[in-house]
Amino acid sequence: MQARNDWEASATRLRGNVHHLFEELAALTINQPIDPEHEEDDLIAWLSELCLLSNVPYHYLIPSESLLPNNAIRLFYLNPNWQQALVDGACSLGRNASLDLTHDQALIEAVFAKIGKRMKAVRPLLQKKALLSEKLEEGVQVIGGFIVRSPLVRGWRGLEFRALSSEGKPLRALRIETLSDDVLIGLFDGVPYTLEIAQPPEGFFFGFNRFNGQFFKRLRSFETGELLAESDTVEVAVHNEKRRTIDVCQTVKNMEEFFQKDAFTSAEFALQMIKTPYIGKVIRNDEA
Known part of the structure; x- marks a missing residue:
């Protein structure tokens, strides 16, 4: 034992x-x-x-x-x-x-x-x-x-x-x-x-918005590339509405006046004309 x-x-x-x-x-x-x-x-x-x-x-x-x-x-x-x-x-x-x-x-x-x-x-x-x-x-x-x-x-x-x-x-x-x-x-x-x-990054394109029959472009910061306030827009001049073409020279002049610059480079104009892909948001609601 x-x-x-x-x-x-x-x-x-x-x-x-x-x-x-x-x-x-x-x-x-x-x-x-x-x-x-x-x-x-x-x-x-x-x-x-x-x-x-x-x-x-x-x-x-x-x-x-x-x-x-x-x-x-x-x-x-x-x-x-x-x-x-x-x-x-x-x-x-x-x-x-x-x-x-x-x-x-x-x-x-x-x-x-x-x-x-x-x-x-x-x-x-x-x-x-x-x-x-x-x-x-x-x-x-x-x-x-x-x-x-x-x-x-x-x-x-x-x-x-x-x-x-x-x-x-x-x-x-x-x-x-x-x-x-x-x-x-x-x-x-x-x-x-x-x-x-x-949307996929390749969805980047040039674009602008239409309001009351006129075209406007919301501008971006040259330092960060972020969109400015919604009121910071310039008119996009139309060259021939039937042919859906715009007056690039006049549109550039409008941007130069807004930023008070003597001349826009092609890169600066491209930055302003970029329209980013659409983004959808789903926001959680704990109260639901």
């Missing part, structure tokens, strides 16, 4: 020592720098993509078609507890003994912290962009995003999406990818309160 008690006690002490060892390993792991190009990073890279919902079946994301009808967009955020359960489930495939469970329980927080840092590298690496190690020092805390179902996804492949926080600060894009011909998902480092959807 004493021998059995000693054996059971030794097993308990052994588990305690092993758990303590794993805890020390976790403390070292959580502060390890992330190296996206290191071969040992493959598992963390795969788990990072999993936390960004890559390779997650579509019907897990949208269990019912009524949740995302045609011509609809939905804003959401990912529950960190759900993400941690997802990682724990993925790691459970290799558990064969109680020792494996002890190992995972001690290291799951450290692994999840590394995943939070590594998620910032997923999109830049896919785009083959340079990535500074300083940007991976802090992990992603909360992930928010959107999912849209619209013919726009199929018709305009170059659409650009920009998310802003409740304070109006731009959020880092973690994943923007089409899931089907008409469904697109976007994930950001933070919860979007405003989502801007812009």
Whole structure:
């Protein structure tokens, strides 16, 4: 009987020592720098993509078609507890003994912290962009995003999406990818309160506005290129309305008078005539 008690006690002490060892390993792991190009990073890279919902079946994301009808967009955020359960489930495939469970329980927080840092590298690496190690020092805390179902996804492949926080600060894009011909998902480092959807950059063109039968051009700052106030406009002179041509020389003179410049260069005139692609905004309303 004493021998059995000693054996059971030794097993308990052994588990305690092993758990303590794993805890020390976790403390070292959580502060390890992330190296996206290191071969040992493959598992963390795969788990990072999993936390960004890559390779997650579509019907897990949208269990019912009524949740995302045609011509609809939905804003959401990912529950960190759900993400941690997802990682724990993925790691459970290799558990064969109680020792494996002890190992995972001690290291799951450290692994999840590394995943939070590594998620910032997923999109830049896919785009083959340079990535500074300083940007991976802090992990992603909360992930928010959107999912849209619209013919726009199929018709305009170059659409650009920009998310802003409740304070109006731009959020880092973690994943923007089409899931089907008409469904697109976007994930950001933070919860979007405003989502801007812009036409592709190649949609730049020259243009002006028409009001009460006359044509006007809203001017831009030469320093920043930003549009000036709505009242800062000049008349666009028409050369032949039937042929839809404008009098460039007179229009340039109107701009010179506004800016009080002696002469406009062709580049300055081009800057003023640019009409940027249209931008649509989706603004979150918590009161709805």
